[in-house]
Amino acid sequence: MPYRWKDDKRAYMQEWCQKSNSESKEAILNFYGRKCNWPGCTWTDPRALQLDHINGNGHLERKHFNDYRTKWKRVQEAPDEYQLLCANHNWVKRSEKKEFIQPLEINRSIGALPNK
Numbered sequence: 146m147p148y149r150w151k152d153d154k155r156a157y158m159q160e161w162c163q164k165s166n167s168e169s170k171e172a173i174l175n176f177y178g179r180k181c182n183w184p185g186c187t188w189t190d191p192r193a194l195q196l197d198h199i200n201g202n203g204h205l206e207r208k209h210f211n212d213y214r215t216k217w218k219r220v221q222e223a224p225d226e227y228q229l230l231c232a233n234h235n236w237v238k239r240s241e242k243k244e245f246i247q248p249l250e251i252n253r254s255i256g257a258l259p260n261k
Contacts, residue, residue, distance in 0.1 A: 162212070169213035173220055177229035183238075188231035196220070197230040201244035 174191055181188040188194070196216060198206065210216050220227055230238065239245060 166213040169217040172217050173213065174229070176220060176224070177227070180229070181231040181234055182228040183230055183234035186231060186234055188233075190231075193232045194229050195232055195235045197228050197235050197238065199226055199228055201239075201242055203244075 170191075173196060174194060177196075179189055179191065179194070180186075181194065182197075197203070206219070210219055
């Protein structure tokens, strides 16, 4: 039992992080009205609502902001850069605006393929 405090601390930290993330997610949902921002969509189920980057640069932020506490701070700093979308409309927007990185571009960026 000499290392029991590590297990206790781990359990405490997991519980604290889950509670903090849950509270921050609720704050984000409340801030944006708890509904999909897509015109005509009335989806309100929080299990499928996602924070969307209006300008489509989410892949850059996910490298630095990966929990709801940090996202909530970022939303408070720049609320006009985000919106709440249901999962379906988030993917529709992503597809229509081509908000994804092509695998070929990734390979070229790391030098695996020559530029043509």
